[in-house]
Amino acid sequence: MAQAEAALGKAGTYAATVRSDFKRIESLYQENVVSRQQFERMEGESKVAARQVEEARAALNQLKITLGYHTLEAPVDGVVMARSVDPGDTASQSPAFVISKQDNVTVSGGVPERRYPRVKVGQSVEVILDAFPEEVFEGVVSRIAPSLDPATRTGKVEVSLPSQGRIMPGMFARVTLLLGERESLALPMEAVGRMAGAGESVCYVVSSDTALLRKISTGFEQNGFVEITGGLEADENVVADRSDKLRDGTRVKVADR
Numbered sequence: 001m002a003q004a005e006a007a008l009g010k011a012g013t014y015a016a017t018v019r020s021d022f023k024r025i026e027s028l029y030q031e032n033v034v035s036r037q038q039f040e041r042m043e044g045e046s047k048v049a050a051r052q053v054e055e056a057r058a059a060l061n062q063l064k065i066t067l068g069y070h071t072l073e074a075p076v077d078g079v080v081m082a083r084s085v086d087p088g089d090t091a092s093q094s095p096a097f098v099i100s101k102q103d104n105v106t107v108s109g110g111v112p113e114r115r116y117p118r119v120k121v122g123q124s125v126e127v128i129l130d131a132f133p134e135e136v137f138e139g140v141v142s143r144i145a146p147s148l149d150p151a152t153r154t155g156k157v158e159v160s161l162p163s164q165g166r167i168m169p170g171m172f173a174r175v176t177l178l179l180g181e182r183e184s185l186a187l188p189m190e191a192v193g194r195m196a197g198a199g200e201s202v203c204y205v206v207s208s209d210t211a212l213l214r215k216i217s218t219g220f221e222q223n224g225f226v227e228i229t230g231g232l233e234a235d236e237n238v239v240a241d242r243s244d245k246l247r248d249g250t251r252v253k254v255a256d257r
Contacts, residue, residue, distance in 0.1 A: 004063050008056040015049035022046040076101055105163045107173045110154030118179045125159050126176040137161050185228040191240045192226050204239040206254055211239055213248035
């Protein structure tokens with residue numbers, strides 16, 4: 001770099017000297033003091049000197065670009081998690097380094113299709129990590145994938161939360177999305193079954209000490225309970241713990257109303 005800069009300075013000094021001489025010769029030529037041959041020779045030297053300056057400047061710029069190839073500057077502050085190049089290697093298009101930002105971490109996971117439309121960017125979430133099972137961290141939905149996975153019927157959602165200097169990449173997290181509240185009927189998951197072949201949800205309703213099979217419509221599942229959206233009234237008694245011996249029309253005894 002120093003040699004290239006020195007060459008540019010030398011070329012610039014020589015060009016300035018030649019340019020000054022050319023202006024003097026040009027003035028004398030206009031007064032018919034010097035010959036045309038002297039004028040043209042000086043004019044040629046001036047053009048050559050100017051071209052040498054441009055070539056020296058181009059060489060210096062190219063050297064700066066070349067040296068720039070050997071300097072990698074991280075776009076963010078963080079910790080180097082992985083390095084895929086060594087000194088002297090020819091760099092490819094793959095990332096040379098993987099840098100982990102320590103201010104925030106991202107949690108990613110899949111959300112079921114029927115709940116996916118209710119997730120919004122900026123929505124608050126609660127995060128529990130296996131490393132800190134007694135603590136609940138607050139995060140925010142930062143990105144929602146534009147399409148669902150056709151195999152799992154889930155959509156990828158990313159959540160951003162402060163690392164607090166403790167949460168590290170690779171930790172396992174459980175995320176609770178706060179999608180709102182509503183009142184509805186619910187049954188323990190053990191009380192709801194599937195009708196063989198049809199796949200419809202059913203339960204056993206107790207009427208006159210008899211268990212009657214009832215088709216029901218279900219909604220969300222949470223904390224061991226299933227939302228009932230149709231087919232059941234609030235004052236009806238339901239068999240809470242199904243038995244393989246239980247059939248439609250089986251006589252039962254209500255232990256607790």
